[in-house]
Amino acid sequence: MTFATQEASRTLGTPIELYLFRYATDSQSYFAYTDHDEPLVFDDPQIGEEITYLPVPVERDSIEVSGKLERSELKVTLPIALPIYNLFKDYPPGEIVQLTIRQGHADNPEFPVAWTGRVVGFNGKDENLVTFRCEPIATMLRRVGLRRHFQLGCPHVLYGDQCGASKPAATLNKIVVGVLRNKINLGIDWWGAKTLEKFVQGMIEWTLPDGRTDKRSILSVEENGDVFLTYAPTGLHAGDAVNISLGCNHQMNDCRTVHENILNFGGCPWVPNQSPFGIRNNYY
Numbered sequence: 001m002t003f004a005t006q007e008a009s010r011t012l013g014t015p016i017e018l019y020l021f022r023y024a025t026d027s028q029s030y031f032a033y034t035d036h037d038e039p040l041v042f043d044d045p046q047i048g049e050e051i052t053y054l055p056v057p058v059e060r061d062s063i064e065v066s067g068k069l070e071r072s073e074l075k076v077t078l079p080i081a082l083p084i085y086n087l088f089k090d091y092p093p094g095e096i097v098q099l100t101i102r103q104g105h106a107d108n109p110e111f112p113v114a115w116t117g118r119v120v121g122f123n124g125k126d127e128n129l130v131t132f133r134c135e136p137i138a139t140m141l142r143r144v145g146l147r148r149h150f151q152l153g154c155p156h157v158l159y160g161d162q163c164g165a166s167k168p169a170a171t172l173n174k175i176v177v178g179v180l181r182n183k184i185n186l187g188i189d190w191w192g193a194k195t196l197e198k199f200v201q202g203m204i205e206w207t208l209p210d211g212r213t214d215k216r217s218i219l220s221v222e223e224n225g226d227v228f229l230t231y232a233p234t235g236l237h238a239g240d241a242v243n244i245s246l247g248c249n250h251q252m253n254d255c256r257t258v259h260e261n262i263l264n265f266g267g268c269p270w271v272p273n274q275s276p277f278g279i280r281n282n283y284y
Contacts, residue, residue, distance in 0.1 A: 015104075016040070016106055017103050018032070018033075018104070019100075020099070021033075021097055022098040023095055023098075024095035024212070024213060030051070034054065036053070040106070042109075046100060058076065061074050074117065074136070075134070077130070077132075080129055080130045082130075085122075089124065093214070098116070099119055100113060100115075101113070119133070119134050151268060152269060155267070156250075156266045158250075162266065165261040166261075170202075170259060172243070172244050173243055175241055176241075179238060181232050182232045184227050184229065184236065185224075186225050186242075189225075191221075196221055199221050199246055200220060200247050203218060204229065204245075205243045206233070206242045216229040252267065
């Protein structure tokens with residue numbers, strides 16, 4: 001029996017929903033829940049394999065299509081004891097958390113997507129429940145994306161596809177000596193042959209106990225081994241291993257000498273300092 005047939009019937013359907021929270025780009029970084037009364041195995045195309053959705057009590061707003069994106073927020077309420085709450089309880093996660101809601105029936109393998117978007121915040125004031133605020137994917141259309149201009153600096157995302165710089169060549173693996181709020185210490189001379197100041201605007205990455213990878217941007221570094229991050233690194237402790245990568249000032253000097261990637265430099269270094277349309281003679 002097809003999904004459409006069960007949806008149209010009065011007594012043949014057993015409606016259930018699947019909630020897939022994906023964290024980062026790793027296919028294994030996800031939390032899968034269902035409002036069914038028992039675990040449900042579904043061959044999820046987003047993950048690329050069969051995964052088990054765990055039964056939990058779920059409550060959400062009704063899905064509305066009003067044509068106005070500012071009124072399209074969706075709230076999903078879950079038990080606060082679930083592991084997904086750990087992503088948000090101390091500091092915002094380092095990656096976007098995407099949510100896909102599928103609707104179907106217990107005895108039918110078809111589960112079409114009913115809603116997709118991302119988690120933008122949460123409310124955990126209740127001691128037993130946490131409510132996640134979610135935006136549909138269409139709201140991204142309201143935001144102005146990165147535009148390339150006639151500019152001196154390079155607009156490419158560091159280590160991105162257009163940048164092409166080698167991240168493994170710019171990364172060191174180190175052991176954390178100490179952690180205090182948003183500061184970690186990696187010991188004296190941890191940077192080795194690389195220039196210490198060039199790690200500013202870089203990033204550190206580490207693996208959490210549950211296998212997920214988290215990351216933070218680097219604000220500043222000091223010669224005593226201190227590295228200041230954008231905010232405290234959740235789940236990172238002394239003795240843990242981290243990968244720390246060089247930053248970039250998006251100018252020709254860093255692209256050439258730090259990353260040896262000058263052929264992919266995306267800026268326009270020969271922009272004239274004076275406008276040719278100003279009050280000046282262009283010939284002498």
